[in-house]
Amino acid sequence: MNPIEFLQQQLKEISKSFPNVHIKYAFNSVIATHIVELLPLSEYQNNDALDDAWIPLSFQFRQQFPEEEISFVSSDSSLSIESSTFEFNKPSIQCFGDISAIYSQISQVEINYTFPKHMPIGAIAIGASIDAVLKSPKQDIEKETDNNYYQAAA
């Protein structure tokens, strides 16, 4: 069993005991270290039972694989994982990601919008006299061809 297979097996067991903890794994090639990320940060920082699970695993791993390095981190670390090799208890709904995607499109519309430089012909200025209002061209209201529903409702 190689180090990654060992970790995958052990972390799977931990994930069963802590179903609310998202576990990610990746190998950091810059420092040649196996990285295990435990999420959310509050669980990593405050869950003593979780500590009891991963700290012995960290020592066991290094005893079993003396040439390997390992570090357990969370989202606040510069070692946190962007692209994982495997993960357990991955949240099924990425709510904030979806909302961000929707709002980013709206924001783009707002960014692209430019105010018109000229008033359209026929528009009435605010504060115009009643004569000006009466002289302004009438706006045709399109007749609805399919207003049967409304008539029926009335």
Add this chain to the structure above:
Amino acid sequence: MPTPLLEKSKQSMMAAEMLIKEHNFSSTVSRAYYSCFQYILHILFEKLGYNHDDLKAQPRTGTHSQAQYLLESTLYQKNRKDYKWFQEKLPAFKQDRVIADYYGEALNRDFAHDAINKANAIINTLKQYY
């Protein structure tokens, strides 16, 4: 009287502080990291009774990883919270040092200043227990 490795650790930190003033940011990161690592060796040799042979005897990938492993084994017994902090902070700092030494990315003053702070934080944390 300071031991050789403690003295080297202090000198490395002084060098880091001089280098950042000279805008040598990559070298600042490197010296700050080694100040920290020399302090770890000082603890292992002077406080825990290890020697250089102990670092070579184990089949770990290198002196740094073996030193980290030996220190963590005792730090865990002294304070679990600080062990958790240390086992993440030292590899993260090592990554900064590797990037500073071997990668072509230009580093700024903040990165270098952060490295000095990290080294001081690690050294001051270890001072509480050794």
